[in-house]
Amino acid sequence: MASVEFRGVRKAFGDHTVIPKLDLGVRDGELLVLLGPSGCGKSTLLRLLAGLEQATDGEILIGERRVDALGPRERNIAMVFQNYALYPHLTVRGNLEFPLRMRGMGRAARERRVLDAAGALGLEALLHKRPAELSGGQRQRVAMGRAIVREPDVFLMDEPLSNLDARLRVQIRAEIGALQRRLGVTTLYVTHDQVEAMTLGDRVAVMRDGIIQQVGPPAQLYDQPANLFVAGFLGSPPMNLFEPSFERRDGERVARLGDGWLRLPAGLPERARYAGIRPEMFRAEQDTSPMNGDSGRVAIRGSVETVEMLGHERIVYLRPPESVVLSTDGAGPAPSGVGLLAARLTEGPAQERGQDLTLTAPAAEIHWFDESGNAIVARRVNKDD
Numbered sequence: 001m002a003s004v005e006f007r008g009v010r011k012a013f014g015d016h017t018v019i020p021k022l023d024l025g026v027r028d029g030e031l032l033v034l035l036g037p038s039g040c041g042k043s044t045l046l047r048l049l050a051g052l053e054q055a056t057d058g059e060i061l062i063g064e065r066r067v068d069a070l071g072p073r074e075r076n077i078a079m080v081f082q083n084y085a086l087y088p089h090l091t092v093r094g095n096l097e098f099p100l101r102m103r104g105m106g107r108a109a110r111e112r113r114v115l116d117a118a119g120a121l122g123l124e125a126l127l128h129k130r131p132a133e134l135s136g137g138q139r140q141r142v143a144m145g146r147a148i149v150r151e152p153d154v155f156l157m158d159e160p161l162s163n164l165d166a167r168l169r170v171q172i173r174a175e176i177g178a179l180q181r182r183l184g185v186t187t188l189y190v191t192h193d194q195v196e197a198m199t200l201g202d203r204v205a206v207m208r209d210g211i212i213q214q215v216g217p218p219a220q221l222y223d224q225p226a227n228l229f230v231a232g233f234l235g236s237p238p239m240n241l242f243e244p245s246f247e248r249r250d251g252e253r254v255a256r257l258g259d260g261w262l263r264l265p266a267g268l269p270e271r272a273r274y275a276g277i278r279p280e281m282f283r284a285e286q287d288t289s290p291m292n293g294d295s296g297r298v299a300i301r302g303s304v305e306t307v308e309m310l311g312h313e314r315i316v317y318l319r320p321p322e323s324v325v326l327s328t329d330g331a332g333p334a335p336s337g338v339g340l341l342a343a344r345l346t347e348g349p350a351q352e353r354g355q356d357l358t359l360t361a362p363a364a365e366i367h368w369f370d371e372s373g374n375a376i377v378a379r380r381v382n383k384d385d
Contacts, residue, residue: 002063002153002186003028004049009058011044011210018044019210021058031180031187033201035194037233041210042190046156049188050079062153078147079156082163084139086131086146092118093127096145117145120179137168144176148183155180155187161196173200194234198222206230228327228373231276237315237342239276239367243325246272257324262298262363272376274327276367279315282343282359284351298366300324301358304351305340313346318357 004026011019019041026032034042047053049060051072060068067075078099086095096117100110118124121141131139140160147155157176161169177200180187191197197204198218205215206229214226225231231239244255244262255262255275264272277298285299302320317340320326326339343359351357368376 005061007059010056012056029184030202033189033197033204035197035204036207040207042207046190076152077154078150078152080143080147080160082159084143088131092142099150113149117148121145136164155185157189226375237279239278240341241327242275243327244275260299271370272368273371274369277361279342279344281361281365284348285358285360296363297360299360304355304357307351316343316351
């Protein structure tokens with residue numbers, strides 16, 4: 001086992017820079033997830049660590065050893081790919097043995113490692129079968145087993161669940177997490193699926209355009225997003241982002257959302273421009289009158305556009321009045337559908353399309369962002385700011 005460190009790593013393909021400059025550390029035994037949209041550079045970063053691509057600038061270390069000048073075979077890493085990459089003419093046993101044969105390992109040692117990996121992954125009864133006889137989930141287990149038998153310093157997993165159906169993804173995801181904790185091998189896991197990231201990672205690194213936007217435990221990223229991009233990327237549905245108008249009322253700065261107004265937290269800097277509210281913070285109200293800031297809640301009234309019934313909960317998409325400006329600035333595509341506000345509701349009567357509805361949320365649960373899209377951290381919002 002070993003830690004991993006990227007120091008000032010840059011990667012360019014000709015005149016096109018994929019990763020401008022990146023610093024990132026992965027702790028010994030940690031499962032770090034690289035999360036981001038397609039084309040953000042996460043797979044490129046994994047390939048740089050594997051030695052499949054060479055960094056344009058910077059240093060890559062595994063443990064105390066600098067490896068960016070070494071070939072893939074010299075780095076003692078094992079990689080699990082999206083497409084399994086199994087040898088179709090070999091049995092499961094043959095596929096598991098293959099990297100050990102390439103190392104010249106003796107028969108007895110090979111057998112021990114193969115049986116250990118097969119036992120850990122539930123493959124004992126499949127050792128005589130070929131990949132064409134296996135299901136997608138079984139093939140992915142074989143690909144993982146082939147990585148395990150090598151006993152590497154670092155596991156690299158590049159979207160290993162993308163080819164599986166939803167039910168298998170949940171099952172294999174749980175198995176990967178349990179296996180990684182049992183083995184304790186440092187692991188970098190690439191995905192664009194935030195559910196995988198939030199359920200698997202000890203920490204998650206959110207990437208955009210080759211730049212790491214935020215790194216931290218999943219709960220921290222969700223509860224304290226560093227900027228509009230992270231806020232608008234995490235969550236299903238993601239955070240609702242607003243551009244409130246600001247004004248003075250009785251000498252105090254207040255924010256107006258629709259027909260109501262909101263008293264701002266004491267000490268909130270003047271640079272506050274955007275507001276964010278998670279869908280689960282809303283509740284449906286019978287009262288249709290606007291709420292003012294003294295109530296401690298913000299209220300938005302609109303027309304129900306659509307409802308997604310999910311059994312124990314429902315996602316209601318509301319088209320707010322034109323005076324409520326939903327923003328996607330810095331967050332890419334509109335997170336809740338163009339011009340729609342999302343609310344996750346578990347109580348109250350069911351809503352129907354076209355119904356007028358008032359949604360309220362606690363003012364204390366509003367996230368604030370400055371004109372550059374960076375979060376105004378809650379601990380800094382005080383009278384001394």
